[in-house]
Amino acid sequence: MGGVGEAALMSTNILYQAALVLCFLCLWITIAQALENSRPTPAQIFWHVILTIIPACLLIILILQIPGAFLEENLPAAPIVHVKSALLSMVLAGLSFILMQRFGHLVRFRRTRRSERNWYLLLFFFSLSSVTSAPFHHHFEDLSSNIDATLSIFLLLALVTSVIFIFLNTVRLAWIIRLPVKRKMGALGLGIVSVCFTVTTLLLLFSPDVLALNSITDLSRPFEFLIFYSLPLTAIIVLCITFGFAYALTSVLSLIFHLPTIGDYQRSVDEMAAIQALTVLVREVADPEKLYHWVVSTPVESGRGKAAWLTIQDLDSGSLKPQIVAAHNIEASLADKVCDVSAIHGESAGTRALVSIQNTAADRRIQNGKSNGILSLLAIPLATRTEVLGTLFVSRDVAHAFENEDIESIGIFASQATLVLENARLLESKIERERLASELAIARGVQQRLLPQAMPRFATLSLAASSTPAHEVGGDYYDLLELGDGKLAFIVADVSGKGTSAAFYMAEMQGIFQAVAQIAPSPHDFLCHVNNALGRSLEKNVFVTAIYGILDCNTGAISIARAGHPPVAFVDVNGDAMLLRSGGLGIGLDRGDLFGQTLEVKEHVFNPGDLIALYTDGVTESRNSEGEEFGYDHLLQCLQSSRYERAQGVHDAVRQTVDQFMGPEKKYDDDLTLLIIKWHGPEPVI
Amino acid sequence: MSNFSVAFRNADAATILSVCGELDAHTAPELESAIKKCRDEGKINLIINGHDLDYISSAGLGVFMAFIEEIRTLGGDIKICALKSKIFDVFDLLGFPKIYHIVETEEEALSLFERGIQPIQGD
Known part of the structure; x- marks a missing residue:
C-alpha cells in the first residue's frame, strides 16, 4: 500500500475514532444527567449497581447469541460482526459508565478539595489512556510499527497513572463510617454478592471454556468484539470495570473491618442525636419537668449507664437538702435510700468536679448498692460559670464499669444539659421578671391614684x-x-x-x-x-x-x-x-x-x-x-x-x-x- | 458586702448583743436571727449594745418590735444601751424610750436586770 492510502486510512481512522468518542461522550453525559437528579443514599447506590450489572450481563450473553464470528485474520469481517460489536460496546460502555457515576458518588461522599481533584484526575487519566491507545487500533497494527516505541511509552505511562489513581480513589470510603448499623450489614451483604457476581461474570465472559458453555453457543470473548470495534473505548471500559471491581472489593473489606466497631460508633451517633434533640427541646419546651426527664433518660438510653437521676438544690423551697427531681430506670425514693444524695451532691457541687465511685461496696455513702444494682456511680455537677444547677447521677450494675471514654462522654453530655437547663431557667426568670415588672407598673399606677390628684x-x-x-x-x-x-x-x-x-x-x-x-x-x-x-x-x-x-x-x-x-x-x-x-x-x-x-x-x-x-x-x-x-x-x-x-x-x-x-x-x-x-x-x- | 455584725457576750444577768455597723432592711435579718438564737437557747434577758451602731433604718427598728412581746411574755426583756446620740434620736422620735429601757451604759442596763426592774410596760 502506498503513502496516500496510509494517510487516507489514518485520517479515516481519526475521524472514526473522533465520531465514536463523541457518541460515547454523549452517552456519558446522558447517564450523568439521568443519575444527577436522584441522590440515593450510599446503600441504595449499592443496590442500583447490582441491579445494573445483572441485566447488563444478561444482555451481553444475549448479544453473543447472535451468530457471526471473526474469520481468519486479516479477512474483512461479516456485517453482522460489526453490528454485534457495536451492540456489545454500547452495553459494556453503558454498564461501565453507570458504574463510574455511581461509585463516583460514593468516592466523593463528604468530599474535600483533594478527593474532588483526585476523582477528576482519575477521569482525566482514563481519557488519556484511551487517547494514547488510539493509534494501536487493530486496523493499523502493521502501519504504526514505526511510532510504536514512543507511543507505547505514553500509553504505558497513562495506564500506570490511571492505576495509581484507581488506587487513590478506592480508599475513599467515608460513606461506610456514616452508615447506620442495619445499612452497614445490608451493604456488606450486597457488596459480597456483587463482588462474587462480578468475578463470576468476568470468568464467564473471558473464559467460557471454564463453564463449558462453548458447546451451547459460540461464546467468543466479548472483548474481542470490543477491541475490534474501538481500542480507545476498550481501554476506557476496561479501566472503568477495573475501578468498579477494586472499589467494590475495598468497600467489602472495609465493611468487614468496621464490623467490630459498629456498636461503639452507633452509640456515639445516638448520643450526638440525643444531645441535639435536647437542644431542640429547650426551644420548644419550657417545662422543667420534661427537661429533667430528658437529662436523666439520655445517658441511660445511649447505653452509658444503667440508671440515672438528677438532684437539684432548690433554695426557694426552704430546704438545703438536694431533691431528686427526675430518675430513669430507678425509683427516685430508692435512689434516695441507697445513696447519700446530699453528701455526694455536696462533694460534686463543692469541688465542681465529677465524683466517680468505681466500686460502691467500698463507699460508705452507698448502702446495699449491690442488691439494688448500683455498683458503679458517677456524679457529675451541672455547673455554670457562677453556680451549680444540680448533679447528674449515672449508675451501672457492675463495678468498675465506667471507662474514661464513658466518663468523658457523660461529661460532655452534662455540660450540654447544663446549658439547656440554664437557658430554660433564664427564660423562665425572664418571663417571671417581665410579669413582675408589669404588675409592679400596675401597682404603681394604682398607688399614684391613691394620692391626691389635685x-x-x-x-x-x-x-x-x-x-x-x-x-x-x-x-x-x-x-x-x-x-x-x-x-x-x-x-x-x-x-x-x-x-x-x-x-x-x-x-x-x-x-x-x-x-x-x-x-x-x-x-x-x-x-x-x-x-x-x-x-x-x-x-x-x-x-x-x-x-x-x-x-x-x-x-x-x-x-x-x-x-x-x-x-x-x-x-x-x-x-x-x-x-x-x-x-x-x-x-x-x-x-x-x-x-x-x-x-x-x-x-x-x-x-x-x-x-x-x-x-x-x-x-x-x-x-x-x-x-x-x-x-x-x-x-x-x-x-x-x-x-x-x-x-x-x-x-x-x-x-x-x-x-x-x-x-x-x-x-x-x-x-x-x-x-x-x-x-x-x-x-x-x- | 455586709457592713453589719452582731457579737454575743454572756454576763451574769443578761446576754449582751453588740451590734456594729449599719442596721437596715438588708442586715436586719442578721440581728433577727441573733435574737431568735438567744430566745431558742432560753436567753431572754437581752441587752443590745449599740455603741458601734452607725445607722438604723425603720426595718432595723422593726427587729426590736418583732420580739419584744414574746420575750416579755417569757419573762425577759430587751434593753438598749450606749447608743450614739444620732441613733438615740431615731429611737426617741419613734417613742421607743416609752417602751424600752434605753440607757447610757451597759453596766446600767445590767444593773436594771440585776435589780429585777420590770419592763416599762406591765402587759
Whole structure:
C-alpha cells in the first residue's frame, strides 16, 4: 500500500475514532444527567449497581447469541460482526459508565478539595489512556510499527497513572463510617454478592471454556468484539470495570473491618442525636419537668449507664437538702435510700468536679448498692460559670464499669444539659421578671391614684405636695380632706420598710384616713383610731409613723399631732424656724393604752406668711455621694430662704435642694414625700 | 458586702448583743436571727449594745418590735444601751424610750436586770 492510502486510512481512522468518542461522550453525559437528579443514599447506590450489572450481563450473553464470528485474520469481517460489536460496546460502555457515576458518588461522599481533584484526575487519566491507545487500533497494527516505541511509552505511562489513581480513589470510603448499623450489614451483604457476581461474570465472559458453555453457543470473548470495534473505548471500559471491581472489593473489606466497631460508633451517633434533640427541646419546651426527664433518660438510653437521676438544690423551697427531681430506670425514693444524695451532691457541687465511685461496696455513702444494682456511680455537677444547677447521677450494675471514654462522654453530655437547663431557667426568670415588672407598673399606677390628684384651693392658704417612691411602689402617704365648715384635715405617713408590703399598708392607711377623718377629725382621736385599726393588721415588726392635723381655713388655727413621725418644720414670716417635736409613739409600737397616753397635740394659730413642712425621713435622710445625710438643719435653712414664695415655690425649692445635695446620681434610698402648707391670711398676700 | 455584725457576750444577768455597723432592711435579718438564737437557747434577758451602731433604718427598728412581746411574755426583756446620740434620736422620735429601757451604759442596763426592774410596760 502506498503513502496516500496510509494517510487516507489514518485520517479515516481519526475521524472514526473522533465520531465514536463523541457518541460515547454523549452517552456519558446522558447517564450523568439521568443519575444527577436522584441522590440515593450510599446503600441504595449499592443496590442500583447490582441491579445494573445483572441485566447488563444478561444482555451481553444475549448479544453473543447472535451468530457471526471473526474469520481468519486479516479477512474483512461479516456485517453482522460489526453490528454485534457495536451492540456489545454500547452495553459494556453503558454498564461501565453507570458504574463510574455511581461509585463516583460514593468516592466523593463528604468530599474535600483533594478527593474532588483526585476523582477528576482519575477521569482525566482514563481519557488519556484511551487517547494514547488510539493509534494501536487493530486496523493499523502493521502501519504504526514505526511510532510504536514512543507511543507505547505514553500509553504505558497513562495506564500506570490511571492505576495509581484507581488506587487513590478506592480508599475513599467515608460513606461506610456514616452508615447506620442495619445499612452497614445490608451493604456488606450486597457488596459480597456483587463482588462474587462480578468475578463470576468476568470468568464467564473471558473464559467460557471454564463453564463449558462453548458447546451451547459460540461464546467468543466479548472483548474481542470490543477491541475490534474501538481500542480507545476498550481501554476506557476496561479501566472503568477495573475501578468498579477494586472499589467494590475495598468497600467489602472495609465493611468487614468496621464490623467490630459498629456498636461503639452507633452509640456515639445516638448520643450526638440525643444531645441535639435536647437542644431542640429547650426551644420548644419550657417545662422543667420534661427537661429533667430528658437529662436523666439520655445517658441511660445511649447505653452509658444503667440508671440515672438528677438532684437539684432548690433554695426557694426552704430546704438545703438536694431533691431528686427526675430518675430513669430507678425509683427516685430508692435512689434516695441507697445513696447519700446530699453528701455526694455536696462533694460534686463543692469541688465542681465529677465524683466517680468505681466500686460502691467500698463507699460508705452507698448502702446495699449491690442488691439494688448500683455498683458503679458517677456524679457529675451541672455547673455554670457562677453556680451549680444540680448533679447528674449515672449508675451501672457492675463495678468498675465506667471507662474514661464513658466518663468523658457523660461529661460532655452534662455540660450540654447544663446549658439547656440554664437557658430554660433564664427564660423562665425572664418571663417571671417581665410579669413582675408589669404588675409592679400596675401597682404603681394604682398607688399614684391613691394620692391626691389635685390640691384643694383656698383663698387663705396655698398647698403643694409630692411623693416619690424609691422603688415602683412605696410606703409613703400624704392626703388632704376638706371636712366642711372650712376645716381641712391633712396627713403625712410613712410605713416602715419599702416596696410591696409597705404599699399595702399605705393603701390601708388611705382608706382609714378617708373614713376616720370624717368621723373623728381631732388629731388625738384620729390617731388613736388609726393605731387600733392598723395595730390589728400590721406585722409585728412593721410600724407606721404619721403626722396628722386639722387646719381651720378661716382662722388659721391648727391642731396637730405626731405619731413617731419626724417633727413638723415650722417657719414664721420673720424667718424663725423650728421643729415641732410633740410626744407620740409610732403607730403599731404599742397596742394598748400607752399610745393614747403619750400622744401630745399641739395647737397654734398661723400668722400670715407662716408655713409648715410635713415630710418623711426620705427628705432628711437623703444621702450624698459621701454618705452624709441631708439633715434637719439643711431643711430648715432651705425653708427659711424660700419662705416668701407660695407653697409650690417652697416645695420646689426644697425638692431641688435635696436633688442637688444628692448629686447627679440621685438614687432615692427611701420613699420621699413633702407637703408644704403656707398660710396667707384672710386677705391673701400676693 | 455586709457592713453589719452582731457579737454575743454572756454576763451574769443578761446576754449582751453588740451590734456594729449599719442596721437596715438588708442586715436586719442578721440581728433577727441573733435574737431568735438567744430566745431558742432560753436567753431572754437581752441587752443590745449599740455603741458601734452607725445607722438604723425603720426595718432595723422593726427587729426590736418583732420580739419584744414574746420575750416579755417569757419573762425577759430587751434593753438598749450606749447608743450614739444620732441613733438615740431615731429611737426617741419613734417613742421607743416609752417602751424600752434605753440607757447610757451597759453596766446600767445590767444593773436594771440585776435589780429585777420590770419592763416599762406591765402587759
